[in-house]
Amino acid sequence: MYKILIPDDLSAAGLDLLKADPQMAVNVAKKLPRAELLNCIGDYDALIVRSETKVDAEVVERGQRLRVIGRAGIGVDTIDVDAATRRGIIVMNTPQANTIATCEHTMAMMLAMARNIPQADASLRRGEWTRSKFMGEQLMGKTLGVIGLGRIGTQVARRALAFGMEVIAFDPYVSAETARVNKITLVELDELLAQSDFITLHSSLNPSSRRLLDSAAIDKMKRGAHVINVARGALVDMDALAQALSTKKLASAAIDVFEEEPPPANHPLLKLPNVVLTPHLGASTAEAQRDVSIQMAEQILDALHDREVRNAVNFPPIDPAALPMIRPYLVLAERLGALLANLTAGRLSRVEVEYRGNDVTPHVKPLTVALLRGLLVSVLGPEHVNYVNAPIIAAERGITVSQALNISSSDYTNLVSCRVSASHQGGQSEDAETHTAAGVLFNGAQPRIVQIDGFVIDAVPEGLLLVVSSRDVPGVIGRIGSLLGAHHINIAEYRLGRTRPGDRALSVINLDSPAPDEAMKAFHDLPEVIWVKQMALS
Numbered sequence: 001m002y003k004i005l006i007p008d009d010l011s012a013a014g015l016d017l018l019k020a021d022p023q024m025a026v027n028v029a030k031k032l033p034r035a036e037l038l039n040c041i042g043d044y045d046a047l048i049v050r051s052e053t054k055v056d057a058e059v060v061e062r063g064q065r066l067r068v069i070g071r072a073g074i075g076v077d078t079i080d081v082d083a084a085t086r087r088g089i090i091v092m093n094t095p096q097a098n099t100i101a102t103c104e105h106t107m108a109m110m111l112a113m114a115r116n117i118p119q120a121d122a123s124l125r126r127g128e129w130t131r132s133k134f135m136g137e138q139l140m141g142k143t144l145g146v147i148g149l150g151r152i153g154t155q156v157a158r159r160a161l162a163f164g165m166e167v168i169a170f171d172p173y174v175s176a177e178t179a180r181v182n183k184i185t186l187v188e189l190d191e192l193l194a195q196s197d198f199i200t201l202h203s204s205l206n207p208s209s210r211r212l213l214d215s216a217a218i219d220k221m222k223r224g225a226h227v228i229n230v231a232r233g234a235l236v237d238m239d240a241l242a243q244a245l246s247t248k249k250l251a252s253a254a255i256d257v258f259e260e261e262p263p264p265a266n267h268p269l270l271k272l273p274n275v276v277l278t279p280h281l282g283a284s285t286a287e288a289q290r291d292v293s294i295q296m297a298e299q300i301l302d303a304l305h306d307r308e309v310r311n312a313v314n315f316p317p318i319d320p321a322a323l324p325m326i327r328p329y330l331v332l333a334e335r336l337g338a339l340l341a342n343l344t345a346g347r348l349s350r351v352e353v354e355y356r357g358n359d360v361t362p363h364v365k366p367l368t369v370a371l372l373r374g375l376l377v378s379v380l381g382p383e384h385v386n387y388v389n390a391p392i393i394a395a396e397r398g399i400t401v402s403q404a405l406n407i408s409s410s411d412y413t414n415l416v417s418c419r420v421s422a423s424h425q426g427g428q429s430e431d432a433e434t435h436t437a438a439g440v441l442f443n444g445a446q447p448r449i450v451q452i453d454g455f456v457i458d459a460v461p462e463g464l465l466l467v468v469s470s471r472d473v474p475g476v477i478g479r480i481g482s483l484l485g486a487h488h489i490n491i492a493e494y495r496l497g498r499t500r501p502g503d504r505a506l507s508v509i510n511l512d513s514p515a516p517d518e519a520m521k522a523f524h525d526l527p528e529v530i531w532v533k534q535m536a537l538s
Contacts, residue, residue, distance in 0.1 A: 001025050002304045003043060003065075007032035008050035010072060014293025021301055038062050046300050048072060049079070057083040068092065068303040072296040073283065074384070076313055081382070085314045092299050092312045095384055096151065097291040098283035103155035105282045106200055106230045109254035113226055113276045114139060114198075137197075137251075140164035145196030147212065148203035148231070149174045149184065150380065150393075156200060157184050168192055171203075172347050173379050175398025176423065186347070193220040198228065204381030205232040207536065215240035224251045230282045233259040242268035245275060256282050313386040326363050330370040332439045332447040333416055335461040335537050337374025339437055339449065342535035343467065346422030346433040348397070351375065354404040357414030361405050368403055371418060412440045417451070452506055455497035459508035461537050463492070466515060468523065469530040472498045472505040476528045480507065483526075487519045504530070 003025045004018060010028070018026045027044075029036075032053070041047065041063045048070040049055060055069055060083040069084055071093040084091045112118055115136035123130060144160045146153045149171035157167045161183055169179060170189045179186045187195070199221070203209045213227065214237040227250060229236050238259065244250040254276040255269060261280060269275050283292070299310050309315055353368050355361050372390040385393060394401055417438035424432045438451040439461065449459040452467075459465075466484075470476050477496070484491060493510035515523075515534055523532040 002045040003027065004046040004048065004300065005029065005041065005044040006048045007037060007053045008048070008072075010048060010050075010296070011289045011293035013290045014072070014295075014297035017294060017297040018300065024301070024304075041066070046070065046304060048296060048300060051075070051078055053078070055079040055084075060084050060087055060089065063087075063089070068300060070296045070300050072292045074098065076382070081314055090303055090309060090312050090315045092296075092303070092310070092315075094292050094295045094299070095311060095389070097295050098288040099151045099155060101285040101288035102152050102230055102282040103159065104285075105256065105278075106152070106156050106202075106228055107159050109228050109230060109256065109276055109278070110139070110198060110200070110226075113228070113252045113254040118276050119273060139198075142166070142197040143168060143195055145169070145192040145199040146184070147171075147189070147192065147199065147201045149179065149186075150202060150204075150384070150396075152231075153200075153202035154182060154184075156202065157182060165198075168195060171379075171397075172345075173376060173397050173399070175347060175349055178396070178398035189217075190220055193217055194222065196225060197222065198226045200228040201231045201235050203231060203235060204379070204384050205234055206378065206381050208378070210234050211237045213237060213241065215243070218244045218249065221250065223249055226251055227253040229254070230256040233257040233261070238267070238269060242272060245269075245272050252276070256280055311386060311389065313382060315387060322363065325359070326366065328441050328445045328447065329360055329363065329367055329414075329416065332441060332461075333367045333370040334374035335447055336416060336418055336437050336439050336449070337371040337376075338378055338537050339374075339452075339461055339465075339535070340418060340420045340435050341375045341378040342533055343435045343437075343452075344420055344422050344433060346424045348375065348399050348420060348422050350400045350402075350421040351394070352402050352404070352419045352421075354406065354417045355415070356406045356417075357412070359414045360416060364403050364405065367416065368401065371416075372401065375420070412450070415440055415450075449508065452497070452508070455499070455506040457495050457497035457506065457508060459495040460493055460510055462510070463537065464511040464514055465535050465537060466507075466509040466511055466523075466532065467535070468507040468509070468532045470505050470507065470526075471528045471530070472501060472503050473528055476505065476526075477507070479526060479528070480509070480523070483519060483522050484509075484511070484515065487516060489513050489515055489519070 002023055006028045018024050041059055045065050046068045050072050057080045060080055066089050068090040069079055074093055074095050076093055079091055081091050116134040120134040140163060142165050144165045144167050146157050146169040149169045160167050168185045168187050170192045176186055212235050218240055241253060245253060252274040256278045257280055302308050353371060355364055369387050369390050372394050373385050376385045376390055376393055415438055419436045422433040436453055437449060439447055439449050442448050447461050449461050490512040491509055492512055495508045496505055498505040523529055
């Protein structure tokens with residue numbers, strides 16, 4: 001018998017599926033206190049949670065029998081995925097099940113905001129009849145800017161088109177062709193901010209998207225524009241948004257998510273009349289909860305019966321017997337992808353991977369999936385991209401993926417190399433930007449980057465990196481080091497490659513702490529520096 005613990009709400013449809021399997025013993029223990037969870041988790045093979053139960057490292061460590069943790073929803077921020085991975089526990093989510101519910105809530109919020117419905121309803125209930133106070137705007141003919149054109153963003157765009165809106169979007173990981181098929185115009189972020197009457201956010205939360213709509217971004221928006229956020233609270237600087245609403249720079253906002261939930265009673269948005277607020281209801285429909293429940297139950301049953309593992313955020317689709325040998329190469333491939341994603345400014349259109357050596361060539365599929373995950377997770381977030389869905393997401397965004405094999409390798413026993421091509425909005429060439437990188441394992445376990453954009457180098461793809469392209473002239477290394485020292489940033493490793501003396505050089509610098517914005521500006525201002533990029537590789 002397999003024992004499954006469910007301490008959060010799960011709809012009857014999913015529970016019935018689990019209980020119908022004679023090999024499953026299901027314990028529904030709603031609102032289980034943490035102390036009791038810690039005491040009993042060691043008896044269970046599977047744990048299914050929503051957002052209420054926190055599965056931290058201590059819970060994972062106590063779960064000596066745990067084989068799988070299921071999050072009935074998208075976000076896995078309440079689960080210590082790294083701790084689970086170290087224990088060999090599969091962590092899975094259900095990223096597709098709430099797409100329609102969240103899309104429809106976005107449209108409901110947009111309409112309620114445009115027509116002042118909550119305010120008018122409250123006024124009428126107070127015995128007032130003041131129609132002139134609630135003059136609204138129609139959606140037809142307006143421009144909707146969609147930030148993040150994944151499943152939800154695309155569905156919102158399709159419905160907005162049915163309302164007669166013009167739809168523009170910003171998403172670096174969607175090809176122009178994919179957008180054209182959906183009758184959406186891709187633009188850069190600044191252009192979207194300047195042109196949109198309504199802006200809706202559907203981006204995942206990551207370091208580059210945190211506070212994406214800050215005071216500087218809001219300053220670039222049309223006066224009288226509207227903002228909708230049904231994605232992640234931290235995508236918006238709420239203080240800056242409240243200030244813009246107070247001064248009428250923005251006409252209104254509709255907010256379903258907050259960085260702190262529930263928001264504090266003195267939250268500035270709670271006091272403004274031109275804001276529509278809901279308590280994180282994006283996925284709160286009976287149908288979405290049913291679908292999430294059924295999908296999670298099916299995934300848990302498959303995992304426990306050693307069938308197909310789906311929507312796992314930490315488990316590659318390979319033979320478990322080969323995992324110990326291939327695991328370091330999976331890490332290498334994923335970090336190669338993350339490095340290239342951070343180097344690439346344009347919209348990815350093609351990924352070409354080449355494998356050399358007897359160790360890597362039998363495992364092309366999982367290694368390519370790992371590389372794609374590294375490429376995509378930087379923008380879409382770890383809760384949206386895993387080893388199962390990375391190829392599907394790449395295909396949805398019009399990214400062409402190719403693989404080449406070469407058993408022999410003249411320079412290294414085993415080598416993984418990748419070339420990415422990207423296009424820029426308005427560019428003449430579909431492949432206006434290309435970057436290459438190659439990596440190997442030292443001592444069979446230590447990832448190393450041995451080539452970046454034609455520069456031979458020996459760099460450690462780990463932690464915080466500063467990558468600097470510069471002219472190969474005396475004094476550059478000293479000036480870079482002095483700038484880092486002036487900002488109290490310690491250098492862990494400094495690796496340099498160059499084409500030929502006096503031409504160009506590429507530096508990869510491992511840092512102990514991130515370089516602040518003023519330091520990055522100072523690097524850009526150095527006359528010898530061509531470009532500089534900071535990135536975090538886990």
